[in-house]
Every structure is written in structure tokens, then in C-alpha cells.
Amino acid sequence: MFDYYSYYFTTFIVIWSVIIPIAVGAYRFKHKPAPSKALYYFLLYSGMCDIILSVLNDFGFNTVPGLHFYTVGEFFLLSFFFKLLFNKIKKTRVIYILCGLFIILAAINLAFFQPLYTFSTYTRSLEALLMIAYCFVYFENESRIKQPLRWEKKPNNWFVTGLLAYFGGAFFFFLFSNVITTLPNITQQLIWDIHGVCQTAMYILIAIGYRHERRNG
Secondary structure (H helix, E strand, C coil): CHHHHHHHHHHHHHHHCCHHHHHHHCCCHHHCCHHHHHHHHHHHHHHHHHHHHHHHHHCCCCCHHHHHHHHHHHHHHHHHHHHHHHCCHHHHHHHHHHHHHHHHHHHHHHHHHCCCCCCCHHHHHHHHHHHHHHHHHHHHHHHCCCCCCCHHHCHHHHHHHHHHHHHHHHHHHHHCHHHHCCCCHHHHHHHHHHHHHHHHHHHHHHHHHHHHHHHHC
């Protein structure tokens, strides 16, 4: 029974929950600020890749190679989101440098440490760590500014909180993914379910941000 509900949760609920922020964020898309649009493109990319990889997995294909390339695309899209969010020259330059270093390190990892059919724990963990750092920088910057709106009324706060909830929760999952695959099946499923909860929470929090954006507009 647990296997059935776990499979249903990770295969359907988690993957298709991305439709919630996509649907909410589609409202008056042309009039959205640049960071909101950048995050929306990430949602489309994430949802499309999750669905494709899930279908391939159901047909018996090894989807680990796809995760190597998905990670790089995800990092670039979210880095672009934070670049627009920070909107400061010095931080923008740092983000450009990080993007360049990330793709170099990802290539080195793929070539010498974790080949195509090995889960890219180093790359995924590094991405999660950098995303957590981005989120902390955002909140640190916000704490220095006199805010015209209450915390919960500002969409960007919800966006960044959603990303922090996911990458903060998934960091150790990424770091020990190859170890997790050696655990009993029921333990693996439980860990995957926890990862799914973090991912779903991210989508819901982003949807709340888009909802507040509609109200503010």
C-alpha cells in the first residue's frame, strides 16, 4: 500500500503540481516584471523536463544522463532570475562568473568523476549550495531596505522562500544520492517522498507569490 501511494505521489502529484504556479503566473504575463518572467521560464523548463524524464523512466530508459544536462539549465535559468532580482552591477558580475565556473566544473565532473550514467551528486549539491547562497543574499539585501509593503505582500519574498525551501531541503538528498540508492527500497521511497514534498512546497510558495503579484497589480 505504501508503495502505491508513494509512486502516485512522486509520479503524479509532485510532477504535475508545477501546473499550479504556471497557471497562476500566466495572468497578464506581458505586464509582469522581468524577475517574475524569468522565474516563469524556469517553471516551464522544470515542468517540461520532469514530465519527459518521468515518461522515459516509465518506458524503462535510464534518465540519469538527462539530469546532468537538466542541472546546468536549471542553474542558468535561476541565476538569471537572481541577476534580475539583485539588479546591481557587482552582484551581476559575480553571477556571470559563477555561471562560467559552474559549467566548467560540471564538465570536469562529467568527464573525470561522475560519468553520464552516474547521478551527478557533486554538481547537484553545488547548485543547491549556490542557490541557498543566492537566497540568503536576497534576504540580507531586503533587510537593509525600508519596505513599502508588508513581507507577505511582496511576491519576490514568496518566490525566494520557495526556492530556499526546495534547495535547502534537497541539499543533503543531492549530496548523498548515490548512497541512498544502496538503501532498502522502502527507505529510498521515503526519502524520495521527502524530496517531493520540498519540490511541491516550492511550487505552492511560488504560486502564492504570483497570486500576490496579481493583487498588487
